[in-house]
Amino acid sequence: MNIGEAAKISGVTPKLIRHYESIGIIPKATRSVSGYRTYSAADVHILSFVKRSRTLGFSMKEIKKLVSLWRNKSRASLDVKNMALAHIDDMEKKIADLQEMVKTLKHLSKNCHGDNRPDCPILNDLAQPL
Amino acid sequence: MNIGEAAKISGVTPKLIRHYESIGIIPKATRSVSGYRTYSAADVHILSFVKRSRTLGFSMKEIKKLVSLWRNKSRASLDVKNMALAHIDDMEKKIADLQEMVKTLKHLSKNCHGDNRPDCPILNDLAQPL
DNA sequence: TATTGACCTTCCCATGATGGTAAGGAGTAA
DNA sequence: TTACTCCTTACCATCATGGGAAGGTCAATA
Known part of the structure; x- marks a missing residue:
């Protein structure tokens, strides 16, 4: 099948x-006589794997490793698990950062009149040297 | 003072x-005879404002608006509050997305032996067409 | 058969926020 | 004068993705 399908x-x-393909995440596609890329069901399977990995937030660098682990039948599940755990850690840090920001902003917003008057605790906070 | 200070x-x-400066977030700095940028306390105050805004996760585009609201003495606090609330919404969406990923990955990791054996529920999930 | 339209190709540029580096000028102190 | 630190601009890199241009291919239809 062609790339569109x-x-x-x-x-x-x-x-x-x-x-x-250009950054080596997936193998180079075979080409038709006229130069079109052609894909097999197995090729599409790799693409789905990449897609699903992105959905779970893995970086392309990580996905490159995941794909190679997936295709290596003598892999150790430990390696995969460690990648997953590290990724969970990363995401939990991001969540904590975001929650902190949300908390601060919610507090400031609660104290802001939100009307025509210019006085605004949010701007006051931003203007405050940290 | 110079840019370093x-x-x-x-x-x-x-x-x-x-x-x-180049993208218009802050006004163009005045220059010394030799071309060095020079900053006043007021200029540094704007920079701190930008820094604090970044710390709270605002984008540069949003910060541009925040700075102009801050400098506009006849602003309506409603405008600031609306920006804050929209930003909170954005972040809460991101948090929810991340939490979903973490949840899935934690579940998969729990079921992964994490040893020398190749069998791995994490890879099985990734290889599953979504 | 000629044309059309949908698909494919490569190549270059853009995003957003930040960092790196290179080449060169300015300031200051020993 | 030398040496060192700071400043200047300009270009490239990151990360994952999208947009668009210019041109080739394929299949169906007029």
Whole structure:
């Protein structure tokens, strides 16, 4: 099948499929006589794997490793688990950061009249040297 | 003062100060005879404002608006509050997304032996067409 | 057969916020 | 004068993705 159909099935746009190929996430596609990329069901499976990994927030660098682990039948599940745990850690840090910001902003917003008057605790906070 | 000192006081690197100037977040700095940027306490105050706004997760686009509201003495606090509330919404969406990913990955990790064996529920999930 | 329209190709540029580096000028102190 | 630190601009990199241009291919239809 051509890149368009592979894109529809995998949920990865043609644009991104080419990009993934260029940075070595996926193997180089075979080509038709006229130069079109051609994909097998196995190729589409890799693309779906990448898509799902992105959905779970893994970076392309991590996904590159995940794909190679997936294709290596003698992998140790420990390696995969460690990647997952590290990624969970990263995300939990991000969540904590965001929650802190939300907390602060909610507090400031609560004290802001939110009317025509210029006085505003939010701006006062921002203008305060940290 | 020169850009280096303004950077130390405000916590914004010289690199970023120049960048902020170039994209119009802060007014163009006055220059010394030899071309060095010079900053007043008021200029540094703007930089601190930007820094604090970044700390609260606002985008540069939003900060541009916040700065202009801050400097507009006849602003309506409603405008500021609405920006804050919209930003809170954005962040809460991001938090929810991250929490969903964490939840899924934690579940998968719990079921992964994490040893020398290749069998791995995490990879099985990733390989599953969504 | 000629044309059309949908698909494919490569190449370059843009995003957003930040960092790095290189090449060169300015300021100051020994 | 040398040496060192600071400043200047300009370009490139990151990360994942999207947009668009210019041109080739394929299949169906007029």
